[in-house]
Amino acid sequence: MAMTIDSPRFGSVEIDPASVIEFPDGLIGLGGSRYALLTTAPGNPIVWLHCIDDPSISLPVTEPSRYFSDYRVELTDDDADRLGLDDATPVDVYVTVVAASEPSGFTANQRAPILVRDGRGHQIINQAPGCDLRAPLFAEVLARQPGPAA
Amino acid sequence: MLNITRRRGERIVVGDDVFVSVLEVSGQTVRLGIEAPRSVRVYREEIWLEVKRENEAAAQAADISLPDLPAPLNSGAGQAPPPGTAVNQTPPPADR
Numbered sequence: 001m002a003m004t005i006d007s008p009r010f011g012s013v014e015i016d017p018a019s020v021i022e023f024p025d026g027l028i029g030l031g032g033s034r035y036a037l038l039t040t041a042p043g044n045p046i047v048w049l050h051c052i053d054d055p056s057i058s059l060p061v062t063e064p065s066r067y068f069s070d071y072r073v074e075l076t077d078d079d080a081d082r083l084g085l086d087d088a089t090p091v092d093v094y095v096t097v098v099a100a101s102e103p104s105g106f107t108a109n110q111r112a113p114i115l116v117r118d119g120r121g122h123q124i125i126n127q128a129p130g131c132d133l134r135a136p137l138f139a140e141v142l143a144r145q146p147g148p149a150a
Numbered sequence: 151m152l153n154i155t156r157r158r159g160e161r162i163v164v165g166d167d168v169f170v171s172v173l174e175v176s177g178q179t180v181r182l183g184i185e186a187p188r189s190v191r192v193y194r195e196e197i198w199l200e201v202k203r204e205n206e207a208a209a210q211a212a213d214i215s216l217p218d219l220p221a222p223l224n225s226g227a228g229q230a231p232p233p234g235t236a237v238n239q240t241p242p243p244a245d246r
Binding site for chain 2: 007010011013014015016019024025027028029030036037038039040042045046048057058059060061062065066067069078081082096097098099103106109111112123125133134138140141142144145
């Protein structure tokens, strides 16, 4: 049975229960225990992680591999245990995005990625070195674009 | 706030299942060991606070309908598009 949430951001949204992601610990500092991914345009790499229990919570997330070519996630042994993950386990990785009025102002939090597997999500602290709390999201993409002829 | 004085090797118990041990005291630094059930997440406060603030900042986003966000490094070829329930970008009627 589909459930409907009343989202301040998107209005009435019907959620397929099969798409619900359970966050046993919520998001760090934000809480919420059930979320769903919403997309405003098919193919847009930035999607919304929308809380179902508290529809006032929704935040943009994206797959870091789409913007950061060398991004890696390292778990503490405790987290790997807790999540039942090892290097061979396929898992979807998302990072939260802070939007800005200009593309150059967009940042992603590489320090606290969200791992999703089998309908369960966890936001963890990434132990990999060189992870930025506010990594410019489009820096690498923009650097690769051919600039105006100089 | 409860204030407790402990020596090296002594512990405090929070509830019935969280144990905090003083492992080492050296100058201004105290090394603690924390044993807690898996369901209890333990963070250094500054890291917890940073992530909380970034999550809150992300959730403040007004809208991401900027016309020309740069295209990603890869368009998702060979990988599934982000799953997601399609919604309209149009916000609901402004009754709030």
